[in-house]
Amino acid sequence: METHIKKVLNNIEECSPGQEEFYQAVHEVLYSLVPLLEEDEKYDIHNILERITVPERTIIFRVNWIDDNGKIQTNLGYRVQFNSAIGPYKGGLRFHPSVNLGIIKFLGFEQIFKNALTGLQIGGAKGGSNFDPKGKSDNEIMRFCQALMSELYKHIGERNDVPAGDIGVGAREIGYLFGQYKKLTGEFEGVLTGKAINWGGSHARKEATGYGSVYFADNILNKYDKSLEGKICTVSGSGNVAIYTIEKLYDMGALPVTCSDSKGTIYHEKGIDLNSLKAIKEINHQSLEVYAQVNPDCIYTPLSHYPEGRHMAWDIPCDIAFPSATENELNLEDAKRLVANGCMLVNEGANMPTTPEAMAYLKENNVFFGPGKAANAGGVTTSQLEMSQNASMAKWTFEEVDDKLRQIMRNIFNTAYETSKEFGCEGDLIAGANIAGFRKVADSMIDQGSV
Numbered sequence: 001m002e003t004h005i006k007k008v009l010n011n012i013e014e015c016s017p018g019q020e021e022f023y024q025a026v027h028e029v030l031y032s033l034v035p036l037l038e039e040d041e042k043y044d045i046h047n048i049l050e051r052i053t054v055p056e057r058t059i060i061f062r063v064n065w066i067d068d069n070g071k072i073q074t075n076l077g078y079r080v081q082f083n084s085a086i087g088p089y090k091g092g093l094r095f096h097p098s099v100n101l102g103i104i105k106f107l108g109f110e111q112i113f114k115n116a117l118t119g120l121q122i123g124g125a126k127g128g129s130n131f132d133p134k135g136k137s138d139n140e141i142m143r144f145c146q147a148l149m150s151e152l153y154k155h156i157g158e159r160n161d162v163p164a165g166d167i168g169v170g171a172r173e174i175g176y177l178f179g180q181y182k183k184l185t186g187e188f189e190g191v192l193t194g195k196a197i198n199w200g201g202s203h204a205r206k207e208a209t210g211y212g213s214v215y216f217a218d219n220i221l222n223k224y225d226k227s228l229e230g231k232i233c234t235v236s237g238s239g240n241v242a243i244y245t246i247e248k249l250y251d252m253g254a255l256p257v258t259c260s261d262s263k264g265t266i267y268h269e270k271g272i273d274l275n276s277l278k279a280i281k282e283i284n285h286q287s288l289e290v291y292a293q294v295n296p297d298c299i300y301t302p303l304s305h306y307p308e309g310r311h312m313a314w315d316i317p318c319d320i321a322f323p324s325a326t327e328n329e330l331n332l333e334d335a336k337r338l339v340a341n342g343c344m345l346v347n348e349g350a351n352m353p354t355t356p357e358a359m360a361y362l363k364e365n366n367v368f369f370g371p372g373k374a375a376n377a378g379g380v381t382t383s384q385l386e387m388s389q390n391a392s393m394a395k396w397t398f399e400e401v402d403d404k405l406r407q408i409m410r411n412i413f414n415t416a417y418e419t420s421k422e423f424g425c426e427g428d429l430i431a432g433a434n435i436a437g438f439r440k441v442a443d444s445m446i447d448q449g450s451v
């Protein structure tokens, strides 16, 4: 089996040179599937590994937009429609200068299994652009979104492919994208999720990824007769996922003491001030330096003061760490520091934030681990709840959506846990999540023939 996996990975390396993050994501998933692949040869007979690692469709396009000086600027737009075996393509759009095909493919590949794990009928996709929203005016953001949608609209639709937000794409960008889609097609339809409440959005979508991540951590702790009450938590990031992780941690009686952005990290021993965090990052899109100015009792460490590739949040003693910013932000050195400081759980709010070496070290040292494709699935779950409400013209209350989210996060935990038990690695939620997600999609691909 390992020879077969190596062959598939070698082929990916040859066909997609330079796509390190994609290769990393595929490597993790394929090796964790060994017990399933050895138990049932149908996946081999139907060449599932070869098929599932290739996107059904990859769309790359030029996005020309006009800046405030009247100059035409050019970026690249992407949509990778990875797998539609169990439902319409679903997954976010990321606007960040680091975006390239390898990043979008890794995110799209992860999304296939995450979406399957939710138990809902949604396929996997991801998209975005190397556009950098930082320092752009509101009008520039609007013109960029309109320009991107002028091509993207041809490839998406409420029963075909439903994008949402991710890094750099929140309610404002979804609004501009939706407006342009409606203008071009003449259709008012649920083609995007993360919409504002007034025009088809769902209550609790904004909060869903962060809340879901905390619910998932709570499920892990409860399994081992522990709880979040009184736990010191370190959180990275200060965007959508981090903010609502911090909010829910307070609700559950825990104490979040850190947050970070691309310029630096805040350590606030008495607990992060949620109101100032929201005002600075969510409303005014400022840097955390401003948080340090209005909260003089916190410690602010600029990233430039820190060794390359290290993240100060992971140096702060904690019970639980919630990496919630970006990929590969928690490395082996960080994992060693977390273990030395007695951290009991790493729960991934971001997609693939923990490097493979860090993951291995945490496992060796019996640190509980909530893998991203399970722990951060609350966002896409609530996106699907938004699609359900759009399709049936219903409007659920915040409490109704939050209850469903909490229940689905419990189901995701149980599925990952029970699957790990079934395959002889009880409690290994990485293997459990990967096998459960893969099995559902792969079996559906087999049912549907050689399409």
Ligand code: NDP
Residues within 6 Å of the ligand: 098, 165, 166, 167, 168, 169, 209, 237, 238, 239, 240, 241, 242, 260, 261, 262, 263, 324, 325, 326, 327, 349, 350, 351, 376, 377, 379, 380
């Ligand atoms: P946001 O854009 O709202 O926030 C991202 C945060 O991470 C910001 O604080 C940003 O800093 C920081 N950040 C981003 N890239 C880097 C980088 N390269 N180095 C250092 N800091 C960085 O994004 P989200 O909160 O939505 O997403 C965070 C993570 O969660 C991503 O991995 C995303 O894929 C994942 N995710 C998001 C979901 C969602 O529903 N939004 C669902 C599931 C997963 P700054 O403020 O300086 O830009």
Ligand code: 2IT
Residues within 6 Å of the ligand: 090, 091, 092, 093, 114, 162, 163, 164, 165, 166, 193, 351, 376, 377, 379, 380, 381, 383
């Ligand atoms: O990574 C993710 O799951 C997201 N960015 C959310 C995707 C969605 O369709 O809501």
